[in-house]
Structure formats: structure tokens, C-alpha cells
Amino acid sequence: MSEQFPEFFVRLDTFSSAVWYRTKKARYRLEGTRCTACGEIFFPPRTGLICPHCHERAMEPYECAHTGEIVVTAPDDMGFPAWGYGDALPRYLVIVRLDDGIHVMADVIDVDDPDRVAAGARVQMVLRKHRREDTGAWVYGYRFVLV
Amino acid sequence: MVGGAITLPNVPMEWTWRQLATEPFWQALQEVGLSVADVDLVACAYNDRSIVDSSIGPQVADALGMIPKPVVITSSACAGNGVASYVAWNAIASGRCDIVVSLGFARSDNYDAMESMNSQGNYVDFDYLMGLTHINYGAIRDAYYRQKYGATLEDVARWVYQCHWYARRNPLAKAYGQPMPVLEDLAADTPEADRDRQATNRGGVASCMVFAGEEIARQLTDKPVVFDVAYAYRSPYIGEFFNFPVAGLREHDLAEFSGLKVAAQEAYAIAGITTDAIDVAQVHDLTAYEGFMAIEALGLCPFGEAKHFVRANEMALGGRCPVNTYGGGAAFGHGSVGCDFQAGVLENFWQLRAEAGERQVQDARVGVNSSYGTHHSLDVVGVVQRGW
Numbered sequence: 001m002s003e004q005f006p007e008f009f010v011r012l013d014t015f016s017s018a019v020w021y022r023t024k025k026a027r028y029r030l031e032g033t034r035c036t037a038c039g040e041i042f043f044p045p046r047t048g049l050i051c052p053h054c055h056e057r058a059m060e061p062y063e064c065a066h067t068g069e070i071v072v073t074a075p076d077d078m079g080f081p082a083w084g085y086g087d088a089l090p091r092y093l094v095i096v097r098l099d100d101g102i103h104v105m106a107d108v109i110d111v112d113d114p115d116r117v118a119a120g121a122r123v124q125m126v127l128r129k130h131r132r133e134d135t136g137a138w139v140y141g142y143r144f145v146l147v
Numbered sequence: 148m149v150g151g152a153i154t155l156p157n158v159p160m161e162w163t164w165r166q167l168a169t170e171p172f173w174q175a176l177q178e179v180g181l182s183v184a185d186v187d188l189v190a191c192a193y194n195d196r197s198i199v200d201s202s203i204g205p206q207v208a209d210a211l212g213m214i215p216k217p218v219v220i221t222s223s224a225c226a227g228n229g230v231a232s233y234v235a236w237n238a239i240a241s242g243r244c245d246i247v248v249s250l251g252f253a254r255s256d257n258y259d260a261m262e263s264m265n266s267q268g269n270y271v272d273f274d275y276l277m278g279l280t281h282i283n284y285g286a287i288r289d290a291y292y293r294q295k296y297g298a299t300l301e302d303v304a305r306w307v308y309q310c311h312w313y314a315r316r317n318p319l320a321k322a323y324g325q326p327m328p329v330l331e332d333l334a335a336d337t338p339e340a341d342r343d344r345q346a347t348n349r350g351g352v353a354s355c356m357v358f359a360g361e362e363i364a365r366q367l368t369d370k371p372v373v374f375d376v377a378y379a380y381r382s383p384y385i386g387e388f389f390n391f392p393v394a395g396l397r398e399h400d401l402a403e404f405s406g407l408k409v410a411a412q413e414a415y416a417i418a419g420i421t422t423d424a425i426d427v428a429q430v431h432d433l434t435a436y437e438g439f440m441a442i443e444a445l446g447l448c449p450f451g452e453a454k455h456f457v458r459a460n461e462m463a464l465g466g467r468c469p470v471n472t473y474g475g476g477a478a479f480g481h482g483s484v485g486c487d488f489q490a491g492v493l494e495n496f497w498q499l500r501a502e503a504g505e506r507q508v509q510d511a512r513v514g515v516n517s518s519y520g521t522h523h524s525l526d527v528v529g530v531v532q533r534g535w
Binding site for chain 1: 270272273274275276277278279280283284286287289290291294338382384385386387388389390391392393401
């Protein structure tokens with residue numbers, strides 16, 4: 001916006017608050033699902049979905065391990081930050097192998113020494129702010145910190 | 148397969164998406180000697196994040212002059228034109244249709260929506276909503292491949308350099324007519340070199356392929372090409388590239404395109420070939436690392452060995468199996484749903500018919516190509532063989 005363009009004229013696509021509501025259990029506490037028929041565990045959750053392993057439809061909530069190990073890391077320095085994350089650069093993106101074998105992609109925060117964000121480093125899930133949604137409310141979700 | 152066409156780079160800004168889609172369709176029919184009335188069905192892939200008109204089947208049919216005949220619409224990201232060719236293959240194989248066209252078009256400047264653009268290809272609920280874009284996906288996959296298999300910057304620079312070499316001999320390539328890059332510059336550890344090792348955007352693009360049953364194909368051309376195609380899925384969530392509980396996928400991880408391997412095995416079985424028979428291959432490579440992973444999944448070399456394949460110049464003319472003679476993502480240009488699969492098929496089509504000019508692979512008889520969508524949760528493999 002400026003004197004020449006006083007109105008906020010850029011139109012953005014945004015996900016509705018309902019989507020945030022539907023995903024909150026997984027975002028807040030890494031709640032996935034376990035197939036009661038074959039025992040396979042999954043994240044993201046497959047609530048109401050069919051198991052790709054045994055093809056039964058018998059998922060129950062399963063809270064994934066909150067600790068794990070970094071498998072690989074890649075800094076987000078490509079200049080295409082996700083909407084709402086522009087002020088958070090550089091971000092330290094990782095894939096974490098949780099202690100129960102589930103893999104998740106997330107970012108490591110509160111990094112004092114970037115060299116410590118490396119394969120093999122132990123991490124723990126924390127619940128933190130992510131960004132503001134279209135209503136202006138803060139969105140919370142899982143992130144990781146070095147242990 | 149009897150013909151096909153693809154738009155040149157830098158299509159006019161004035162073209163609407165309808166005109167863009169019509170361009171290769173018309174050109175291919177003209178070259179093959181068919182009229183619109185001869186076409187029984189069009190399978191059309193489009194980019195649903197930039198063409199926001201809902202239910203576009205009637206609109207495409209209207210643009211192509213196909214009404215009232217069917218236009219089957221598919222949307223499967225960059226590999227969508229591969230899925231369209233799958234629909235076309237089945238329409239011919241079933242005996243229901245005599246002549247079918249598979250069409251893909253991408254007009255990414257049609258609708259500006261950064262959120263929808265960035266979210267494409269990710270598991271939106273738990274990646275994009277958590278601030279992870281498809282750019283991040285690609286970067287971390289490449290990093291994992293480097294970590295696991297140890298490809299050097301010089302290795303991937305050689306891949307990109309060879310793609311540029313081919314592109315200077317392909318008038319359809321985006322880099323055609325431009326100066327060759329310097330190998331040492333491509334291998335530099337700088338943000339600029341990193342960018343140059345990735346695909347360049349082709350912008351608005353459309354392509355099509357024309358298929359006919361065997362008898363009719365022989366009437367239309369004295370050099371028909373036999374086309375087979377297969378595709379496979381795997382989980383769209385990046386974490387599930389590890390340890391996914393399905394046979395054929397569980398034993399692989401993020402550094403291996405296991406879905407592509409599954410698709411390739413089915414395509415080879417349908418076509419009745421083995422990897423030893425492949426004379427030329429084209430892969431959809433948004434980064435050189437993806438090219439490495441693709442030729443490994445296609446079976447041109449074992450997993451983790453692409454760097455040796457490249458170092459030994461096996462992808463160059465005269466090598467064991469020339470790869471990306473069309474120019475690859477870095478130099479032909481990334482055409483997304485407009486051409487990322489069909490550009491590979493068309494290049495192999497011209498190679499088999501000895502119509503590839505200075506980049507011609509001698510006596511090419513079997514060509515293979517691959518494309519992917521949504522970060523290799525969808526992989527398509529095509530096989531072409533001489534039909535004469």
C-alpha cells in the first residue's frame with residue numbers, strides 16, 4: 001500500500017479456519033493413527049481411511065513419539081518462504097525419525113549453532129506459534145528443538 | 148502413435164489458455180493428415196491451480212471443435228499429460244476408439260495465487276499448513292540423496308552441461324540458440340550455480356500426441372511408433388517415503404524413486420522389453436539430482452550409481468544410453484502439466500524415426516521416458532518402440 005495505491009488490493013487464497021480445526025490434534029500433539037487390524041502406525045493421521053498395508057478400515061488415534069533424530073536437513077534459503085514465514089528466515093528444515101519409526105518433516109527452532117542441526121542430532125517436539133491465519137488468530141503446531 | 152506437437156518456448160502473451168491448448172492439437176492433426184472430425188476422444192491434462200474455471204471439459208471441447216465428442220479431463224500436476232496418455236492408451240486398447248489425442252496445457256500465469264501455487268504437490272494439511280512448500284520438499288530430497296549416495300557438485304554439473312549440449316541441438320528447447328554454460332561455473336558452490344543446476348521455467352506450454360489403432364496407424368504413416376505407458380502412486384506425504392508399508396515401496400526411502408521403479412517395471416512388462424534394450428531415455432528432472440534418481444529407478448544403473456554413469460559420459464551421444472536428448476529441465480525447460488511427460492515421448496518418437504537432427508541417437512529402436520507429479524507420489528513411464 002502507498003499513497004498511490006491506498007487500498008489493499010492483492011487477493012490471496014487462504015485455507016479456511018475449519019481446516020485448521022480439523023487438523024489440530026495432529027498439529028498440537030503429533031496425533032496420528034494406528035491400524036487396529038495390522039498394527040501399522042501412521043502420520044499424518046488416516047482417521048476413517050483404509051490401511052494401505054492390510055486394507056482394513058480400522059484406524060484408532062495414536063500419539064506419535066515426541067522425540068527422535070534428525071535424518072536430513074536443508075536450510076530454507078531459496079527465497080520462496082511459505083506465506084506467513086517470511087520473517088522467520090533462515091529456517092532449518094529437517095526430516096525427523098521419531099523414536100517409534102514415524103518420519104515427519106518440520107523445522108528446528110531456537111537454533112544457536114546451525115552446525116548442530118545435522119543428521120543424527122537428537123530433537124524433541126515442542127508446540128509453538130507458526131503464523132497468523134486469515135482471521136488474524138495465531139496458528140500453533142509442532143516444531144522441534146535440539147535436545 | 149502417429150504424431151504429436153509441442154509449442155515453442157515463449158508463446159505469445161496474447162494467447163488465452165484455450166488458444167494455447169488448441170495450438171499443438173491443430174498442428175499435430177495437420178501434420179498427420181487428420182481432421183478434428185476423425186478424432187474420437189481427447190484426454191486432456193490441465194493445471195487446476197492456475198485455470199480456475201470449474202468443469203473445463205466442455206470449454207476444452209468447445210475450443211478444439213470437438214463438441215459433442217468427449218474430452219476426458221485429468222489433473223495430476225506435472226505428470227498429468229502422462230496420465231492423459233494413459234487414458235488415451237486404454238481408449239485405443241479397449242477398441243472403443245480409433246483415433247485419440249492426449250493433450251496437456253499449462254498457463255501458469257492465468258491466475259495469481261501464491262498459496263495454491265506453493266501448496267501444489269505437498270500434503271497440504273500437514274506440510275503446507277505448517278509452512279513447508281514444494282520448494283522445501285525438493286531441496287530436502289536432494290540433500291538426502293547427496294547425503295546417502297555422495298554425488299558431488301561436479302557430478303550434477305556434468306548432468307546439466309550435457310542437457311545444455313543437447314538443447315543447443317533442439318530448436319524446441321528453451322536454451323536453443325543461447326551460449327553454452329561453462330562446466331566449472333555450473334559446478335560452483337554458489338547460489339547462482341545452484342539455480343543454474345535446476346530447471347528453467349518454460350512458461351505457457353502445450354503438447355499433444357496422436358494415437359491410433361495399429362491398422363489405422365499404418366495407413367496414416369509408414370513409421371508408426373508403438374507406445375506403452377504405466378503409472379504408479381506412493382504416499383504424497385514426504386515422511387512416508389520412509390518405511391511405507393507396501394511391498395515394493397517399504398525397502399526404499401527418499402533417495403530412491405520407488406514409485407517410478409514400480410511404474411517402469413510395469414511399463415517394461417507391457418512393452419516386452421528389458422533395460423538392456425533401451426537405446427535412449429528422457430527424464431523429467433527439476434534438479435540434476437532428480438535426474439540421477441530417475442535413471443536409477445528406470446534401471447539404467449543401480450541405485451546410487453548415477454554419478455558413475457554420468458562421469459563415464461554414458462548419457463552422451465555414443466554412450467551406453469543417451470539421456471535427455473530433448474534438453475532436460477535445465478535447458479529444454481520445465482513445462483509442467485503442459486509437456487513434462489509428452490516432451491519426453493515426443494523426443495523419443497522423433498529419435499526412433501531418425502528425425503532428431505544433430506542430437507540423433509544412431510539406430511534408436513527403443514525409447515523410455517519418465518515424468519512425475521506431486522513430488523514423485525505419482526510417476527509415469529512411457530516406452531516407445533519402432534512399429535515398422
